[in-house]
Amino acid sequence: MIEDEVKAFFTPDNPAIKQYLAQHLNYFDDFSVMSEQKIFYGLKVDKVILDKNQKFLSLIECKGDVGTTEYVRGIGQILQYRTQAKKELRNRMAEKFSIVLAFPNELNTKQNPVEIEKLEYPNDAHLFIINSQNNSYKAINLAITKIGSKTKYFGEKLVSISPYYFRDNTFAEYFIGLHTMHYRSFYQKKVSRNIDDVLKVCGSHNPGNGRNVGITLSSLGFIDANNRLTPDGYKFLDLSYPKFVEKLTYDYAFPYINSVFSIINDNDVIKSKDHQRLLINSLWNLSAEQQIEFLTESDSKDKTRYIGSWNYILKRSLKCLDFDSRKTNFKIKYNPTIGLPSIASKLKEIELPNEIKVFLSKLDNPSEFFQ
Helix, strand or coil, X not given: CCHHHHHHHCCCCCHHHHHHHHHXXXXXXXXXXXXXXXXXXXXXXXXXXXXXXXXXXXEEEECCCCCHHHHHHHHHHHHHHHHHHHCCCCCCEEEEEEEEEXXXXXXXXXXXXXXHHHCCCCCCCEEEEEXXXXXXXXXEEXXXXXXXXXXXXXXXCEECCCCCCCCCCCHHHHHHHHHHHHHHHHHCCCCCCCXXXXXXXXXXXXXXHHHHHHHHHHHCCCECCCCCECHHHHHHHCCCHHHHHHHHHHHHHHHHHHHHHHHHHHCCCCCCHHHHHHHHHHHCCCCCCXXXXXXXXXXXXXXXXXHHHHHHHHHHHCCCEECCCCCCCCEECCCCCCCCCCHHHHHHCCCCCHHHHHHHHHCCCHHHHHC
């Protein structure tokens, strides 16, 4: 992926940029993108994202599949951008902004061994890693956690197919979480993201995992930094549960849903979840040692944790297949990846999950339940 291809990623028409602004800058309004913007001392910024008031949201330095020397030069450039953003450009900057170094995931591979994780960066810079195979991305804010926990994103071992954070929760839990945040905003001055108590009352399958619900809702851009609903969050709030599941599948979770279901649909026999993991890796032309974030990502203790979670989402949330607990004897009910019949139409034919029925019954007296 050459530098011009990295630059071409940053356009107003690319929904990934809207996602990035929502997730990392809490910005949900209109924006524009300028190229080769001149700043002080003869410097030019490859890409500048501007908000609706023409303030600078992001100053972006783009690098292609380059060597260490050119990559280090990019670090020096974003250091200059950061310095000017706080001094000479401070009146042009938005209230919340980012300084970004964008590059393809080919860096730090055997073919191009740039040791990204061993270099020094401005401590509040964002690294924007583009997957050249599928045009997904992973943005890393270096101010949030130490770089040691981010080394999994550098190089060829871990591949990201989606910018969204999905863990071991069902879509019913996301539905409950979104509505809970909405009602808490009326009754709590400081909205809590922890919904373990709500999931327990509703009889959720995994009531102790409410923290990940809030993280995912934030990653999707449905809640802001104060755990209050965003414009996109309110759009999903208006949906019935079947429509919620359908839209969440097609708009956000489809790379995962499509990967898991395609393997089940195309293979009469899947011997185990580890066999399923290898088949999914093969679908993405990956080796057995490589991993897909939030799908075939694993550790030494459990190599199939995420695959098991997605299997249960297909079973419990989309109701498109069935299987025995901890088994891979899949029985397909319908294909959720082809558009028609729609997921929502199928779910309307089936009784609502029990946790959804319990939750909806609590909305008759929300002040008592959510205070």
